[in-house]
Amino acid sequence: MNKILPQRFDANEWFLIVSLLCVVVFASLLPRRFPGIVTIVFLSIGFGISMCADFFFAPPPNDFYDVNDSKYYELFEIPFYYLYAPFAYLFVYFFDKWRVQGLFVTLYVLIWSAVGTGFEALAVYFHVFRYKTWRLEYSWVFYLAVQSFYLLLYYIIKKKYHVTKREEGRDWP
Amino acid sequence: MEILPRGIYMAITVFLTISILLALFFFTTKRRLHLFEGIVLWAFFLNIHNNFIGFAGVDFHLIRISQRLPNFIAYCAIRNVIFPVFIMLFLEAVASLRRTWAKLACLVVAVHLLMGIVLLAERFNVLQHSPRWTVGWSYLSWTAALLLMYGLHQWIRRVLGKDVIV
Numbered sequence: 266m267n268k269i270l271p272q273r274f275d276a277n278e279w280f281l282i283v284s285l286l287c288v289v290v291f292a293s294l295l296p297r298r299f300p301g302i303v304t305i306v307f308l309s310i311g312f313g314i315s316m317c318a319d320f321f322f323a324p325p326p327n328d329f330y331d332v333n334d335s336k337y338y339e340l341f342e343i344p345f346y347y348l349y350a351p352f353a354y355l356f357v358y359f360f361d362k363w364r365v366q367g368l369f370v371t372l373y374v375l376i377w378s379a380v381g382t383g384f385e386a387l388a389v390y391f392h393v394f395r396y397k398t399w400r401l402e403y404s405w406v407f408y409l410a411v412q413s414f415y416l417l418l419y420y421i422i423k424k425k426y427h428v429t430k431r432e433e434g435r436d437w438p
Numbered sequence: 439m440e441i442l443p444r445g446i447y448m449a450i451t452v453f454l455t456i457s458i459l460l461a462l463f464f465f466t467t468k469r470r471l472h473l474f475e476g477i478v479l480w481a482f483f484l485n486i487h488n489n490f491i492g493f494a495g496v497d498f499h500l501i502r503i504s505q506r507l508p509n510f511i512a513y514c515a516i517r518n519v520i521f522p523v524f525i526m527l528f529l530e531a532v533a534s535l536r537r538t539w540a541k542l543a544c545l546v547v548a549v550h551l552l553m554g555i556v557l558l559a560e561r562f563n564v565l566q567h568s569p570r571w572t573v574g575w576s577y578l579s580w581t582a583a584l585l586l587m588y589g590l591h592q593w594i595r596r597v598l599g600k601d602v603i604v
Contacts, residue, residue: 268497300601305594306474313481320488321514324496325505338492346485425473426602434601 268337277333278341280391284384285348292351298358300435306422311353314411316346322399329399334392345393352381356412357419370416378408446508449562453512457519464523470530472604478594479529479587480522486583487517500575502566509564516559524552528584529591549580 271278299307322329333339356377365373382405388394389401426437471479495501503513528548535541553576559565598604 269493302474302594302598302601305597306477309478309481313477313484316481316484316488317518320484320491320517324503326507326510336496338489338496342492343489422474429472429602431601431603 268335269340271339271341272334275392277392280388280393281341281344281348285344288348288351288355292354292358295358298361298437300426300437303422303426303437304354307354307357307419308350310415310418311356312346312350314353314415315349318407318411319346328397330397331395332393352384353415356415360416360419374409374412374416377412378405381408381412446506449504449512449559449564450508450515452562453515453520453559453564457515460523461519464526470533471526472598472602474598474602475591475594476526479526479591482590483522483525483583483587484518486586487521490579490583491517500568500571502568504564504566506563509562512562513559513564516555516564520555521552524548524555525584525587529587532588533591545581545584548584549577552580552584553577 297304319332321327323332332345333341360373382401385394385404386401389396423437430437469476491501491503495503504510525548528544531544532541535544556565556576560567595604
């Protein structure tokens with residue numbers, strides 16, 4: 266049981282709780298923008314991609330870093346993955362709201378990758394991540410790639426929604 | 439640099455081939471599932487499976503995933519492509535059936551096929567079960583996973599149906 270529970274309830278656990286609360290409250294306070302199902306899809310993608318990546322990079326044989334206090338899978342890794350979902354939602358929310366186009370798409374991805382990398386640096390400081398051979402520079406490249414892919418999915422999802430939308434379905438201009 | 443034993447690349451070849459063929463089949467044939475359902479089901483399955491492997495495998499050593507890179511990549515293909523696509527095909531099959539007994543029969547077949555994939559992975563040394571693991575736990579875990587996925591699918595269909603033609 267002591268493998269599941271945090272070894273010490275300290276900075277990394279508090280960081281996760283406070284970050285999750287802040288990002289969820291902020292995302293909930295924003296005016297609703299997407300139809301319900303689209304919101305669920307965007308949250309799912311953020312969550313799914315982060316899980317896919319972390320379960321590839323963190324365990325052996327790659328073993329690039331540990332998450333939280335030990336090499337074991339702790340209970341506090343569950344909220345950690347839920348943190349990515351609202352983060353991903355906010356990323357597409359503002360992209361859609363500000364109708365980012367042309368060269369600004371690249372700028373938007375650059376800024377959000379910087380935000381993601383900055384947040385990860387903060388997570389490293391609070392010992393949420395314990396790097397072994399991983400480096401923050403790799404995270405920067407990873408965020409660039411994933412956020413670009415996420416935008417590609419955003420366009421596909423928007424197109425699919427308009428193709429299959431019911432007449433009485435919620436509008437998503 | 440570690441010299442890998444002969445045949446180590448067999449697993450990655452077999453499981454990547456299955457993954458690609460399964461994905462090709464899935465995306466090129468007529469689907470009953472909406473794209474949005476597929477995405478949510480995929481993410482939810484990863485949630486169930488990774489948490490299961492995290493606790494049962496990493497913490498309690500009941501399942502050991504290979505630490506050799508080619509076999510680990512084969513495991514990633516199973517986890518990220520083969521299992522989710524297979525479960526989506528199962529949910530499509532269940533949705534097309536009307537009678538409860540037929541749905542239950544479909545569940546039984548699906549559990550056995552999923553266990554067959556795990557057995558194949560075990561034969562290729564992609565993963566190993568601990569001697570403490572019993573076949574009953576395999577039945578229990580896969581049945582629970584499929585029922586959870588079925589429940590989620592029913593819910594997501596209701597939400598989806600409000601805005602989109604399913």
